[in-house]
Amino acid sequence: MTNGEIKQHIVTVRPNGVFDETGEWLQVQVDISEWKTFAQWLRNDALQMDFLFCLTGIDWSATATGKTLLTMVYHFTSTVFRHTLVVKVKLDRNNPEIETVSDIWRTAEFHEREVFDLFGVKFLHHPDLRRLVLTDDFEGYPLRKDFEDPINMIKL
Amino acid sequence: MNASQIIFYLISAFVLGTAVLAVTTRKIFRSAIWLLFSLVGVAGLYFWMQVEFVAAVQIIVYVGGVVVLIIFSIFLTHHSGSELPKTPLKQTIFSMLAVLLGFAFSYNLIAKHGFPTTSDKPFVVPVSAIGEQMLDTKQHGFVLPFEVVSMLLLAAMIGCIVIAMRSMPKGKTIQKQASPINGNGKTQDLPVPTKTMEEETT
């Protein structure tokens, strides 16, 4: 399916989605409250986005506008139709919480743990939300832009 | 005293000492090891008595088999590092007394009887003699016990299997997470062989 067709499909279920077609792939931004149902729809309905190949968190606090903004970016591909879609969800940086999708795409379990570890995003209903790569007693979320660690980090 | 006597007393002391340790130590694994040494000592005694065949059998069956089995069962049924409960002092004393009395009594009897060693004929046990007598179908042959032994072993084997298999834990079913919702049965859902290893190797 082309980007346009995908967009069409999405518009039918999420008329208020924000689209961005400048990139290589269609990007859609959904509201955090709709995210879980939207994810289920993506996986199971017409689009069949069964392959979640990248799950990223972005902290926008170093930019002019993004003081309180964190974004989750999900890259999906359908192994059936071979189309790709990028979904973005905006989170409140001070209290980032989002529904987990690890029950829909199993790979999300690890990815979400990683994002939790590095950004501090809480994934609600995640089966096993723990630090993944850092030690348990690590303080702070290192990939946030304002992370400071005077002991370990030697700034250039 | 000549060398042979010294060896006898050494072995005897070894057998009895390790046997005492085997029944008194409170670490069960060590107890098994002491038992093992005691049994090896008994085998040594057989060697000393020049019945090498029995000695070898003693080692093969006890050391290679029974003790290994006992050790395995210890692993299965114990926290093998922990100590066994202490026997109450009273019980220890009474058992000690009873055993000592019994020993004194029996040994008294034995010593009294004295068992005159009638012959000084050298005692040699060639394996071929054992074999011949074992396969002998005549009056002094042991062919019947020989075959009965196989029946006994068969019975033991079947018994073991029946008993052991009855309680074999069915292997706690290991939950694999179910396949994700709606595999959607699309092109990729190729049949995956579910043959297990056992089937493959049989």
Place this chain on the structure above:
Amino acid sequence: MAFLKQYISEIYQAVSSLLKGMKTTGSYFVRPKEIITQQYPDNRADMKIPERFRGEVVMTHDENNEHACTGCTACELACPNATIKIVTKFDTTPEGKKKKALDTFVYHLELCTMCNLCVEACPTSAIKMAQTFEHSVYDRSQLLKKLNKPGSKLRAGVE
């Protein structure tokens, strides 16, 4: 009978596959000329290291003990992990003008990742990668190096 036949053929196949494997290793065992070992410390004299191999950064000096580094710090900027530190001084040129020149080219061999970016960045090709690799030392501080030789100066004509 079918069972027995299968049993035997299974064994036959298993054994033959094992024998094949043994043939492979065995054939190497009897062919010592297949041995490819290079005896390192003994072959130092005739070891061929490709000329592009990146062993460490060195500064080329000619016979007059002159180098081509102007102290422009392009390499320092290009280096991803700040391996290079250029310390500059001000020379007075014959005309009496003050001119920035290289004082010390500090090179942390213990940090360098041999990525070649500094060499690519250098406008005067003052530095290059050397093919040496025997750097082992007992003390980490010995890996801190000064690349410009004592008393060296800028080659004339290099800007």
Place this chain on the structure above:
Amino acid sequence: MNSIPLTHILFVSTALFFIGMYGLFTRRNLITMLMSIELILNSVNINFVAFNKYMYPDKLNGVFFSLFIITVAAAEAAVAIAIIINLYRSHRSIDVEDTTEMKY
């Protein structure tokens, strides 16, 4: 070799027997009890062989008996251990006190 009197060997075997008995009395654990029984059986074996050697050196019956006893002991040990493990699996204990209600 024969300078050791038979009674000395019998002393050893008797002592072994009673050590086994002692273990049987004091231990309340099926596996250790089994070990004690093995000791007792061994003392019997020693007797058989010793008698055979000292009193009937031209016969082999004592040797045969000890062989058969070893066999039986091994079979017994195998079955006993199977039972013990079975018991453990159902009772979570192999203490004799806990297993008195065993009704097989």
Place this chain on the structure above:
Amino acid sequence: MGPIALLILTIAAILFSAGGILVSKFLVRGSVNAQKGQPYECGIPAEGSPWNQFNVGYYLFALLFLIFDVELIFVYPWAVVVKKVGWMALVEIAIFFFILFTGFLYAHKKGALKWM
């Protein structure tokens, strides 16, 4: 040399091993630190003792082994006299094996030879 040989060999083994161990004990001084005596588990502190009750999947094999081992000790004296006794020996051992093999097949059928 008879049984003395066994004694000598045992002593030799003990001397050999003890010698080596004692030499190293007396000549080598090791450093002391808190971690040295800890069990090694890939550099992670071990949790829980291995001496806890542990599931041995192999005990059935040990049981079977014991039975066959006992069988084997009767085969040895038999083997020595086969040539002397002749056909009778073959018949007797065949019966012997046959009976045991029944048990073996039974075990096989019951799945006792399968790893659990």
Place this chain on the structure above:
Amino acid sequence: MFSLENITDSSQKWLYATFNSTIALVLQCVIVMLLVISLFAVLGLVLVLMERKVAARMQIRLGPNRVGPKGMLQTAADTLKLMMKEGLTPDGADKFLFNLAPFVVMIAGMLIMAPIAFAKGFQIWDINIGVLYVSAVSSVSVIGILMAGWASNNKYSLLGAMRSGAQIVSYELSAGFSIVSIVVLAGSLQMSDIIASQQTGWWLFRGHIPAIIAFVIFIIAVTAETNRAPFDLAEAESELTAGFHTEYSGMKFALFFLAEYINIFIVCAIGATLFLGGWMPLHVGHWKGFNHVMDYIPSSLWFLGKTFFLIFLIMWFRWTFPRLRVDQLLSLEWKYLLPISMFNLLLITLIAIMGWHF
């Protein structure tokens, strides 16, 4: 040609002539003790070096060649180093058993030496139950391994020990059956008799195919019994780090290491004795001249040659095959080797009774 038999005989005569019988006996004991100890040491050094060299050749590399001439002193350096290394005992271990285990393994290894005929008339004790004795004593070493594994208080060790326990006891059966096959042919358990019965040819060649099958099974079984790859589950490096001797260091580890190689030597020596005629030279039918030339080679060389050939075979296995899994290992024994060897024994009996062997 000198023969070891003469040496032993004459030295014995000399001893008894010079001293009274007690002192002579003691001296004899001391000599034997020294001999076996040095044999142990030398075997350890040679076999480890051989293993490393063989491995190197198969893996197209050179192997140790820098320590001493052609790397000959490599294992000596290793041994010395191990001796000069701290011998740790973990805190949580059962110290007594932990330290006892290497002794048990070593004693078992040493005791099996007794009936091995190294050359014509060069044997410590020609015990009348020879091979039975061997299989009896070799089963002791499993206890040493179980002890070591348990006492270490280490999970890898325990797992390794249990594996090797199950493995060693299982494979003892088929090893036993293949030994019995030769006993049937030779009609005796005594080593010297078995060797003597191969005067006219080795059992491997004389016993038709069943003997070869027995030989193959024997080799497989002893490889497993000595915990060698592809059956080295007890110390499977990629699974259990170092298996049952994970916690051993220094000399105690060296003893395990040594015992492993000694055991290989012993089982190969047994194999050589049973199947390849021990120190018997190779004789072919009626080739008088050939046989004569063969006789000229000293018997000890024959023995060592055959043994080392088998050792090489076992090393060859190690450096070729992947490791089996535990359950496959056991099913190989119980589903293939044991039934085959039992059946094979019956075949051999038939051959023996009918006198079909050459």
Place this chain on the structure above:
Amino acid sequence: MYRETKILNVDSKVSPIGGDLEGAVGADEGELVINVGPQHPATHGVLHLVITLQGETIQKVEPHLGYIHRSIEKMCESLSYRQFIYVTSRMDYLSAHINNHGCALCVEKGLQLEIPPRAQVIRVLMDELTRIASHELWWGAMAMDLGAFTPFFYAFRERETINDIMEETCGARLTMNYMVPGGVMYDIHPNFQKRVKDFIQLFNNKIDEYDDLVTNNIIFQNRTKGVGILSAADAISYGCTGPVARGSGVTCDIRKLYPYEVYDKVAFDEIIETAGDSYARYLVRIKELRQSVRIIEQLIDNIPDGDFQAKTKAVLKLPRGEFYSRIETARGEFGVYIVSEGGTTPYRIKFRSPGFSNLSALDHMSRGSKIGDLMAIMGTLDLVIPDIDR
């Protein structure tokens, strides 16, 4: 100069590894919790697996990561677009070239650079050589995991040849840093073509040897067949890519699906096996070796003339926006996701590493199998831990 963590403190009973060790202390009867790694010969680095065993049967495998987490993503945020590429060769160091390639592609996507055809072909050649080298190492290491030592040495013999070729052209054996935005750093070495051709000739014979030694070996087959089965649906759900997914019958080769450089001009097959077990994954990789050889054979004589590097500015600046490039490494799909705010350094960079997703399927695949199977599964997953931890 590092912060001591609790692990150093032996007395503390606090669980040292991330997470609750409840299972270890109050484990079910007969269960044994055992740590494999971080220092363990079979984990190929520093993966730490906490395995719950029942007897020898695996109940649960819990990977603990982070023993080589080098904060590459954070670090790259302060490196320029030229500089950050070299770091990525330290992630999946076995596909160092391909990682660099992926990054270069992403930067080029942002810059909308045209790559000269010569550079494209060289890149592909290097990629395929890297893939062969990587698979070689995997083959040797996998055989070693399963207890066969010799294949390791044979694999390294061929690998060393590739390394020599690489060294001659790129200047390093492992972390080449040969790709730069716009092309490659230097032109190929004059000997390159000849040596590659020699290698290919030699290599074709050696693959047969591999089959004799390992592929057809009965022990090996028994160890791997039916072990660690991953169904196609699971493979997709776990996000598996590369040979792992292809072993389960999922088409996922980026080179075919989203061709980059000259992959759409060369003929090669995507290897698909459907069994989904360790043996299938093994076969995929072994067959991929031949495909890589095929690609190289097609290209080696047809390297077009021209520049090896496009003209670029001294300082690269990516426009504002998000760029994602996907590339097929030896382990699967490697993705580079650059979020640019228009500066000289990336605002956020995310590497989608194939190993990370593949590892997450490990628990699923190994439940109910033996410890020995775990090694076979791990071996065929072909994990490179720094790639997972980043």
Place this chain on the structure above:
Amino acid sequence: METNLNKVIETASQGNSPFPGQTHDLPGGGILISSFNDIINWARSNSLWPLTFATSCCGIEMMSVASSKYDFSRFGFEVARATPRQADVIIIAGTIVNKMAPVLKRLYDQMADPKYVIAMGACAISGGPFFYNTYSVVKGADHVIPVDVYIPGCPPRPEALLHALITLQQKIKSGLTREQIRAEKPQS
């Protein structure tokens, strides 16, 4: 600052020792008359069993050293032990991060004496490529455990590792401790 730095560099780079010995004869010219210590050091230096410890990329070059082409078995190093109890030398091949540091320390602690450490690659020496701007990398393994020989490179060539091993052999043969060698070097 600058002059200081200059001094540091000058003193540091003087100790460029000549290539360590090439052949490994018995101490005392092949005759075993040398002192006991020499023999022991000879044995120790010629039987360095490495611990299989590789954290990242440098580990691959370590594997290359084991491979047929470089073959460190020639020196008797090939007996790589997986357990620290039996190993003599840790070759720290790769980055050490904060989470790994305690593990490394523990492994080192658990090794039986005598034990040696080789820091292989920029990462193990100083953090190398990950020296700046990283929050998790230990800036040099010698913050965790004492290191005997440093071998820079990223990764060092296999020959370079061999060179490091030979350097370590030299050190063991000299019988000096780590501190002694550090103290002596500047004067030599």
